[in-house]
Amino acid sequence: MTDRIPATRRDLADLPLAVAPRLLDAVLETTVAGERVSLRITEVEAYHGRGTGSVPDPGSHARMGPTARNATMWGEPGHLYVYLSHGIHSCVNVVCGPEGTAGGVLLRGAEVIAGADAARRRREERGVVRTDRDLARGPGRLGDASGLRYPHHDGLDAITGARHAGASARLLLAAEPPADYASGPRVGVAGIAGTAAFPWRFWIADDPTVSPFRWGRGAATA
Structure with missing residues (x-):
């Protein structure tokens, strides 16, 4: 069993590009x-x-x-930036970097290792759940499974676990993050930001809960 330790602000104080691989195999615990x-x-x-x-x-x-929308990204590391995607799904990011600079790591895919009944019910309220691997496979599904919602839980502190708007969250880092992770272009991001010029997506190779890749608008030809 993987050992995990509570994340500290210092763990997340580097730039998001450096912190992102460190979040692989970490655990986000939410209570809603x-x-x-x-x-x-x-x-x-x-x-x-x-x-x-x-x-x-x-x-x-x-x-x-x-801006009013991204204000949490400019705050201290360890808070959760929760935003609404396509007017439907709440997506969850971990704020990283020195306070006063903006940065975040989007949580794109996860395995539900506890609370599967609650996660499944939340997902079924949004759509069909085909298999357990799909409960948090993709950022919208992950947000649904976590129970975190925009705008109520934007800014939640995953370091202290302080309760807000009926919810709390804690981030636990793997004591030994996987060394054999893969990287590549970000999913569905338009233009050059979604190409090999920005190989800023990281995932655990061959894990079934990793979401499928798709090019963003204009990215395949940028």
Whole structure:
């Protein structure tokens, strides 16, 4: 069994591109309305905001600077940036980097290792669940399974586990993250930000809960 340790702000203080592989095989535990779900993270993507790192990231929500939507990305590491995708699914990111710079790691795929009944019920409220591997396979499904919702849980602190809006979250890092992870372009990101110029997606090779790859609009030809 993999040993895991509570994440600290120092663990997440580097830029998202450096932190992202460290989150593989970590566990995000959420408790919402008294129901706990534990997600073993198998796939992530790094995103940098304006002025973060040496390479501008045109795929980031914070590429143009601070806004009401991305404010959490500019805060201290360890909080969860929760946003709404396509007006339907809440997606979960771990804020990384020094406070005052913007960055986050999108949790794209996970295995539900505890609380499967709650995760399955939440997913069934959103659509058909074909297999257990699909409960948190993809960022929208992961958000649904976790029980975290935008805007109520945006900014939740996964370091202290402080309760807010009927929910709490804790991030536990693998004592020994997998060394044989894979990397490549981010999924569904438009233009050059979704090409091999930004191999900022990381996943545990051959894990069945990793989501399928698809090109974003204009990315395949950028």
